[in-house]
Amino acid sequence: MQDPVNSSPPHESSQAERRLQRSVEKNSILVMRDITKTFPGVNALQDVTMEVERGTVHAICGENGAGKSTLMKVLSGVYPHGTFDGTIELDGQPVQFKSINDSEAAGIVIIHQELALSPFLSIAENIYLGNEQAKRGWIDWNKTNLESAKLLKRVGLRDNPITKVTDIGVGKQQLVEIAKALSKEVKLLILDEPTAALNDDDSAHLLELIKQLREQGITSIIISHKLNEIEAIADRVTIIRDGKMIETLEMQSGDVSEERIIRGMVGRSLESRFPDHESQPGEELLRIEDWTVHHPIDRQRKVVDGASLSVKAGEIVGIAGLMGAGRTELAMSVFGHSYGSNISGRVYKRGVEVKTNTVPRAIAAGIAYATEDRKRYGLNLIDDIKRNISGSALGKLSRFGFVNDPEETTVANRFLKSMNIKAPAVTAKTGKLSGGNQQKVVLSKWMFADPDVLILDEPTRGIDVGAKYEIYTVINRLADEGKGIIVISSELPELLGICDRIYTLSEGHITADVPRSEATAEGLMQYMTKYREVDA
């Protein structure tokens, strides 16, 4: 099919020159053309083309595993030239990056989701790590600290550059990463899920900063799930799905809506983010009374103070709270005293008091706990799907201490299908799966253990919109089977969308028990901040 722009008589200037002309005309700082990258058995990217205009904020949107991070790794040189097909043009010139050093020298800096800061080094040391202000191998500390202070000012941090990075919060660490990028005289800044670990205040501050950088002429590419943020700061959005570029939308054009972006990402329109569900609560399954937990190291400090809550069969109950309120600590301490010291209180199962002071006892009492950090506490990433699924209930599959391998495989296949886990086979290693699929494996593990009460800690963290919906559906199904579900989540919309009742936890105290019909985000937030001391 004739390309209208390109269809000029053959004796005209060459293809490359024409392209260059177009780029410069359009003021593009970056053109990635027909990028194709494959791994053994997987097409990560297929003919992806993306053009980023100078001095804009360009968002990349897509489900987990769609290929966004891969695309950025191609751009930044993590996947060097030669390991992929396609071309990259920076400022109209084709570039071939052999390493991250090459891309950084060209003015491209990528800030990963997992911050690459060394926790026990100072802010200044981190900013100049690998780029030391040194003369003949000896570091000039005065210069380092001075220059760092200037950079910190640009990003809005007033901390002393000699502060250790581990002593400042995640929000500030993110800003230090940006200061680090500025020290490299960045022209094109790539941010991978920059606000994923930040609270609302820090997120807002960061987004403001990105806008400021735009005014200073720095182009930013943001990979994000958070559609409201994209709407707030992006000029253009590229939607990627299954390794293919679906469309690029101009945010100003007026016909871009959250609905449209979701549809592009997922390939179908979502009626609503949360499946409909009517609960039929039955008998009380679990009651926790007067639960008090002290800090494991500072044994005088109460992390949970006299908390009481309950959940009925068929009910989905939420626990809302700010970071540090004690939600995970509450759950982990109930589940086998896996956190904390000096724990007191009572646990009742169907009205009868039970001891849950070891994990096996908690499991025997019919409680399951899906951890907040699935990679660290929920899965053996080296091992395959089926062994992870059977992990908590090997007794069901074994006789005389020997595991029945075919039965284990059958069970795993059943979950692979019913949970829609995308993997080539149940012998695939869990470490290779995407976040959403890993979470499904964790859920499968606990479903196989067949508990009466499931405590799910941040069950949809780091998971794309489509997979979240699937997990909500599973939660509803479990409730319909008569199980009691407790959901701990930092996303209020999520709790409001799926829970029948929501408890609020503030500094270790249960401050409210709000039924869905009366719950609002503002109201919950008030209860969540009841005990919080206001920062001066």
Add this chain to the structure above:
Amino acid sequence: MTAPTGLDKPPADTKPARPPAGGALSYLTGQLSQVGLFIALIAIVVFFQITTDGITLKPINISNLIIQNSYILILAVGMVMVIIAGHIDLSVGSIVAFIGALAGVMITKWDLPWPLAVVLCLVAGGLVGAWQGYWIAYFGIPAFIVTLGGMLAFRGLAQIVLDNKQIAPFPDGFRDLGSGFLPTFGSSGYEPLTMIIGVLASLALVVSAFRQRRERRKYDLESEPLWWFVAKQAFAVALILLVTVQLASYDGTPIVLVVLGVLVVGYTAVMSRAVFGRHIYAIGGNLAAAELSGVKAKRVTFWLFVNMGVISALAGLVYTAGLNLANPSAGNGFELDAISAVFIGGAAVTGGIGTIPGAIIGGLIIGILNNGMSILGVGTEWQQLIKGLVLLAAVAFDFYNKRRRSGV
């Protein structure tokens, strides 16, 4: 077990595992890390066969090789389990000396019948393991430190028990454990019992491999091309029969080989199919996740070290019987041989990965190195140098393969 029905097949939309495109050679290079070990073993054998003018594969040498290096293989079986769990045991050499000392005292000084002494020594090994296991599993001191202390302490105990002297000789029955052979039949040619055992072993291997393959194919999990599978089985059988024939033309089946065979078959079954084995892989792969899944990590670790203690005791008995000597300085450096064997065999330093067959091959490589270099008259100092370099080379090769495969 329920008969497989259509419902048990994997969901229709998961792609069945296919043999990879690109032909035989590319498949082989993909399997390189798996076969790399075998190739290394063959290469070393061939090397020594040539440089020793054919002595290496002579019947008498194969027999000696097995008898003289059995202790490494026995220790490797226990050590690989410890390393998979994320721990290590530096005390095994000293336990070998200590148990050998106990055997010496029980049999020659206390005049206990040697079978009783053997049982008591195994129990003693278990107690030693329990002692170390307590400190590691329940008190929480890292295994490196506890077993380092054990290395020193049990060496001291061995010297105390023997009053720093050697004890010899041992009764014939006991000696058979280390250097004896199964009863032989027939007068010349190939000893029939040995041949039968070898053939049965080959059959058992092939049958079990076929059954495994059939099982995997049922779930569409099998991706190994048939020709490769057959080649591997043919190769393994050839190996077994070669050893069998050579043994049969010498003195028959060494008793330690039977002991080893039972150990390897038994523990391979435990590691691949038993709940206990599963738990070992789980705590090695991610301790926190295992505990939060209900695995009793402390208990597993404790019994793991009890197990290592018993296996070390067995190695001690076999070694002492083989040498016909209880020596306070026995077992020096055995832990290094065992640990090297495990890592050459492909275990991961951080735990969670490793196999018993791998450790056995690693142990064989070390054994053949020991044997070959002895025949060539290489001095012990050179032997140390070479073994160290081989360990590095083997693990470097393994790392290289893993990195190449993950495309980084």
